[in-house]
Amino acid sequence: MTVHTIHASRDVLADAKLKAAGFREQRTQEGTVVVNLLSSPGSGKTSLLEATARYWNGRHKIATLVGDLATDRDAQRLAKWMPAVQLSTGGACHLELPLVERGFYALGSGPVSFLFIENVGNLVCPSSHDLGEHLRVAVLSTTEGDDKPAKYPKAFRTSQAMVVSKIDLLPHVPFSVDAATTDARAIQPEIAVLPTSTISNDGIATWCEFLETQRSALMNT
Amino acid sequence: MHEYSLVRALLREVKKLSATAGDVIVTQVRIQIGPLSGVEPELLLTAFANLAPKSSMPEAELFIEEVPLMAECSECGTECEIVKYRFLCTQCYATRMRVTSGDTMLLESIGVQPLSSEAQVS
Numbered sequence: 001m002t003v004h005t006i007h008a009s010r011d012v013l014a015d016a017k018l019k020a021a022g023f024r025e026q027r028t029q030e031g032t033v034v035v036n037l038l039s040s041p042g043s044g045k046t047s048l049l050e051a052t053a054r055y056w057n058g059r060h061k062i063a064t065l066v067g068d069l070a071t072d073r074d075a076q077r078l079a080k081w082m083p084a085v086q087l088s089t090g091g092a093c094h095l096e097l098p099l100v101e102r103g104f105y106a107l108g109s110g111p112v113s114f115l116f117i118e119n120v121g122n123l124v125c126p127s128s129h130d131l132g133e134h135l136r137v138a139v140l141s142t143t144e145g146d147d148k149p150a151k152y153p154k155a156f157r158t159s160q161a162m163v164v165s166k167i168d169l170l171p172h173v174p175f176s177v178d179a180a181t182t183d184a185r186a187i188q189p190e191i192a193v194l195p196t197s198t199i200s201n202d203g204i205a206t207w208c209e210f211l212e213t214q215r216s217a218l219m220n221t
Numbered sequence: 222m223h224e225y226s227l228v229r230a231l232l233r234e235v236k237k238l239s240a241t242a243g244d245v246i247v248t249q250v251r252i253q254i255g256p257l258s259g260v261e262p263e264l265l266l267t268a269f270a271n272l273a274p275k276s277s278m279p280e281a282e283l284f285i286e287e288v289p290l291m292a293e294c295s296e297c298g299t300e301c302e303i304v305k306y307r308f309l310c311t312q313c314y315a316t317r318m319r320v321t322s323g324d325t326m327l328l329e330s331i332g333v334q335p336l337s338s339e340a341q342v343s
Contacts, residue, residue, distance in 0.1 A: 003332040125223035128259040153306040189316035
């Protein structure tokens, strides 16, 4: 029985990446920067978004789509600060564009300056899926250990920034910001490193200014 | 574990590709993955074994080729293998490098048989 070979050499996610590029372009036209936050569970993504809203205090229109396996607790927390829609994945370990698009249209907030996507807490699967973001930010908390960039290379290779969260705990935990930075920059030499604490507010202004600078650069190209 | 969603995307691509050949059955699916593809071969095989029959491809077998992570230097253009995720050009030691392979899941080819020959054998 003859087997015929049909060659393709095609990225399995090529269609998904094309759709993500379209979503990104539409948001660019509206003046919206989409920021995809990746991290382990409990790194403080929601707290970082609360601190961001608190710092800007209405200076920028922002909204959030927040992914979790279950509950809408994060969306409820964030709703005090900004339009927020919970994306419940029903057990799936990462977000994909169709769910993000549904959430975006459910927001009904009109154009915003920043649309944050708080991905499902997981440093593995979300790193393979383009959600149409302009910026991917890996959040690494000091309680997780500074070896995470080396252990989860794809999440850090595909990110433009690494937020080191919970730096108020640095005196109490064996975490070296320098060691995490060295490992992250071996994988992604251009990654911006932003140490923050939502308790002391250290680094929050720098993080917010980083976002503003990125937005200016993106909107002027 | 996102291998199931990746296999669903793979099977959609396989269906589109096999449709170009007319009435055929797919017997082989060949993919390439690398260190930054973000997939686990064993999990892919399990997901494929579960999902292929549900996509009318019960005969299909998945062959996984693992390729090294390769990147091209943005400074001198040298393409080199990236070992242990250290992005460093082996020629000029620059760190700005563009990944050229090993970070995607690539559908390389499929093997198909005409439906008629299958009928003759069975």
